[in-house]
Amino acid sequence: MNKKVRVRFAPSPTGGLHLGGVRTVLYNYLFAKKQGGDFVLRIEDTDQSRYVPGAEQYIYDCLEWCGLVPDESPKHGGPFAPYRQSERKEIYRSYAEQLVSKGYAYYAFDTPEELEQMRNVYKTEANPSPQYDHSLRMKMRNSLSLPAEEVKKLLDENVRHVVRIKMPENEPVSFVDMIRGEVNFDTNIVDDKVLLKADGMPTYHLAVVIDDYLMKITHAFRGEEWLPSAPVHILLWKYFGWENDMPQWAHLPLILGPQGKLSKRDAAKYGFPIFAMNWTDPQSGELTEGFKERGFLPQAFINFLALLGWNDGSEQEIFSLEELIEKFSIERVHSGGAKFDYEKAKWFNHQWIKRFEAGRLKFEVKKTLAQKRIDISDEQKLEKVIALVKDRCTLLTDFYDQGWFFFKTPGEIDAEAVKPKWNEAKKRFFESLKEELQATSQWESAFIEDGFKKLAMIQGIKPGELQLPLRIMLVGGKFGPPVFDIAELLGKEETLRRIENGLAIFG
RNA sequence: GGCCCGUUCGUCUAAGGGCUAGGACACCACCCUUUCACGGUGGUGAUACGGGUUCGAAUCCCGUACGGGCUACCA
Numbered sequence: 001m002n003k004k005v006r007v008r009f010a011p012s013p014t015g016g017l018h019l020g021g022v023r024t025v026l027y028n029y030l031f032a033k034k035q036g037g038d039f040v041l042r043i044e045d046t047d048q049s050r051y052v053p054g055a056e057q058y059i060y061d062c063l064e065w066c067g068l069v070p071d072e073s074p075k076h077g078g079p080f081a082p083y084r085q086s087e088r089k090e091i092y093r094s095y096a097e098q099l100v101s102k103g104y105a106y107y108a109f110d111t112p113e114e115l116e117q118m119r120n121v122y123k124t125e126a127n128p129s130p131q132y133d134h135s136l137r138m139k140m141r142n143s144l145s146l147p148a149e150e151v152k153k154l155l156d157e158n159v160r161h162v163v164r165i166k167m168p169e170n171e172p173v174s175f176v177d178m179i180r181g182e183v184n185f186d187t188n189i190v191d192d193k194v195l196l197k198a199d200g201m202p203t204y205h206l207a208v209v210i211d212d213y214l215m216k217i218t219h220a221f222r223g224e225e226w227l228p229s230a231p232v233h234i235l236l237w238k239y240f241g242w243e244n245d246m247p248q249w250a251h252l253p254l255i256l257g258p259q260g261k262l263s264k265r266d267a268a269k270y271g272f273p274i275f276a277m278n279w280t281d282p283q284s285g286e287l288t289e290g291f292k293e294r295g296f297l298p299q300a301f302i303n304f305l306a307l308l309g310w311n312d313g314s315e316q317e318i319f320s321l322e323e324l325i326e327k328f329s330i331e332r333v334h335s336g337g338a339k340f341d342y343e344k345a346k347w348f349n350h351q352w353i354k355r356f357e358a359g360r361l362k363f364e365v366k367k368t369l370a371q372k373r374i375d376i377s378d379e380q381k382l383e384k385v386i387a388l389v390k391d392r393c394t395l396l397t398d399f400y401d402q403g404w405f406f407f408k409t410p411g412e413i414d415a416e417a418v419k420p421k422w423n424e425a426k427k428r429f430f431e432s433l434k435e436e437l438q439a440t441s442q443w444e445s446a447f448i449e450d451g452f453k454k455l456a457m458i459q460g461i462k463p464g465e466l467q468l469p470l471r472i473m474l475v476g477g478k479f480g481p482p483v484f485d486i487a488e489l490l491g492k493e494e495t496l497r498r499i500e501n502g503l504a505i506f507g
Numbered sequence: 508g509g510c511c512c513g514u515u516c517g518u519c520u521a522a523g524g525g526c527u528a529g530g531a532c533a534c535c536a537c538c539c540u541u542u543c544a545c546g547g548u549g550g551u552g553a554u555a556c557g558g559g560u561u562c563g564a565a566u567c568c569c570g571u572a573c574g575g576g577c578u579a580c581c582a
Contacts, residue, residue, distance in 0.1 A: 010582090011582095012581080012582055014581085014582075044582070046581090046582080047580090047581060047582070049581090050581065050582080108580095110580095112580075115579090115580085124508090125508070126508060126509085127508065127509075128508055128509085128578090129508085129509085129578055131578070160580095162580055164580095180512075180513095183511075183512085184511090185510080185511075186510085188510095189509070189510050189511090189578085190510085190577095190578085191578080191579095193579095194579080194580050196580090197580040198580060199580080201580090203579095203580070203581085203582085204581080204582050223576090223582095224511095224512065224513090224575085224576065224577095225575095225576055225577065225582085226576095226577090226582085227511060227512065227576075227577080228510070228511055228512090228576070228577040228578070229577075229578095230511095251512085253512085253513080253575095254512095254575070254576070256574090256575075258518095260574080260575070261575070261576085304519090307519070307520085307531095308519070309519090309520095311519085311520065311521080313521075314521090314530095315521080315529085315530050315531080317519095317530090317531060317532095334513095334520085335512075335513065336512090336513050336514065336575095337512090337513070337514095337574085337575065337576090338518090338519065338520090339518060339519075340518090340519090341517095341518045341519060341532065341533085343518080343532060343533055344518070344519065344531080344532045344533080345532095346532095347531085347532055347533090348532095350545095354545080389544095391544075391545045391546085392543070392544040392545060393544095402543090402544090417542090462541085463541080464541035465541080466541095467541060467542080468541070468542065471542055472542090475542090477542085477543090478542045478543065479542060479543045479544085480542070480543070480544095481542095481543090481544085482540090482542090483542075
């Protein structure tokens with residue numbers, strides 16, 4: 001009997017979607033799709049104090065850009081709605097109470113101040129962060145330590161309280177991680193985690209177990225930072241009596257920055273993006289640039305993320321999403337963290353730009369140019385420009401630097417590159433070139449080059465010495481594709497105009 | 508401090524007991540190119556350390572070191 005594969009991702013709408021998050025989605029998605037299963041997106045807004053308006057929509061936007069569209073989500077709907085945890089409050093409460101009545105959890109009435117005090121009192125050098133656990137719980141104010149009638153009174157009076165799991169003493173917990181193999185813990189080292197907060201919202205620990213169960217999740221992938229709390233989740237599955245339905249776990253390695261874990265500071269310090277798309281914090285107004293806006297193609301973004309911690313064992317590096325789905329295997333995911341290398345990320349983008357036909361890039365390039373106030377009316381010309389310059393573009397934004405002069409007459413001209421070697425003979429050459437081009441009816445790169453070289457020979461000047469001045473006249477500087485290709489694309493009229501301009505400047 | 512996870516060129520990684528440890532990014536040189544790139548050829552460069560097990564260890568085991576994560580009414 002094969003259960004249909006269902007994997008889930010549970011982002012919290014607290015800000016930008018970073019590389020680690022996208023990669024987790026990607027691996028979830030690849031794993032599910034490979035087996036014809038479902039990719040479920042659940043919104044983890046269990047902490048309303050951290051909820052950022054707009055962040056949920058932003059997550060959908062990022063996933064859509066990446067091409068990783070969920071089968072079920074608050075936005076897309078599905079058979080297990082609602083998928084937003086704030087809309088499932090009642091469910092969590094009743095399950096938490098079930099746990100209390102079974103004796104696996106208890107009510108705790110300690111105030112934040114009392115918890116703070118506990119931590120200060122029991123803090124020692126050997127134990128810098130004392131935990132609310134089996135050794136201390138009887139010294140705190142909860143339904144285990146307090147007389148039953150007092151507990152009842154407190155509950156009747158609606159005194160603020162939480163539900164905590166009662167972690168057993170000295171009980172080994174082990175599970176098999178799909179990436180790491182068997183992982184063992186001792187329950188002594190984990191504290192009595194809060195399951196239901198005083199505001200009635202669940203913590204991640206409770207929500208993840210209940211929702212994975214109710215939504216029939218078969219595989220749960222998440223970041224390595226969750227490994228230490230895995231025993232809490234394993235125990236909850238057991239306490240609810242759902243052990244046979246527990247998903248298989250995979251804890252993905254972290255993505256690291258140049259010095260330790262990848263952070264927004266790294267992004268600022270080293271000048272590379274860490275979010276999929278631009279994220280503006282609605283509170284501070286602070287903008288963090290995304291890969292999309294930096295000029296990445298989603299195919300390249302997905303490609304390099306997939307390879308950051310996984311490979312198919314061959315030497316292939318360029319994969320489409322379809323190929324990734326076909327070749328992905330969780331067994332080949334690394335257990336060690338991977339440092340993010342922006343240079344390599346750019347290389348992937350370059351590869352994708354090169355492999356795409358000009359027509360396929362047209363839409364994106366047009367947008368990029370529009371941002372630099374170059375509006376395209378002639379789409380055919382744009383396509384030709386793209387075909388001509390794309391091999392030298394790493395980011396989509398490079399199309400501006402490589403191609404703006406096809407659409408705009410250069411204002412500033414790098415005259416210094418020409419003037420020192422400028423003379424009467426060269427002036428005469430360009431004047432006669434102008435006349436010859438004027439007269440020609442054939443306007444094609446090879447033909448122009450041929451005429452140019454013949455004329456140079458007649459006048460006794462090396463063509464090489466004349467190419468740079470021509471280039472400067474046409475584009476304004478020492479850059480761009482082969483100069484006669486530029487002339488062809490520019491058209492006869494514009495080429496002649498720019499040669500005239502150049503002659504006026506060089507004298 | 509405690510617990511957990513990890514460790515192959517600078518970076519991402521291949522090699523799951525057996526050739527001179529392979530590839531990619533980056534870097535360097537040469538070629539191509541009378542611009543800048545692309546491209547081509549070649550080069551520098553790694554099994555953290557110490558013990559075992561074995562005819563044989565990057566690979567299995569133990570210890571050490573280093574790195575990372577967790578240790579919240581955050582996820």
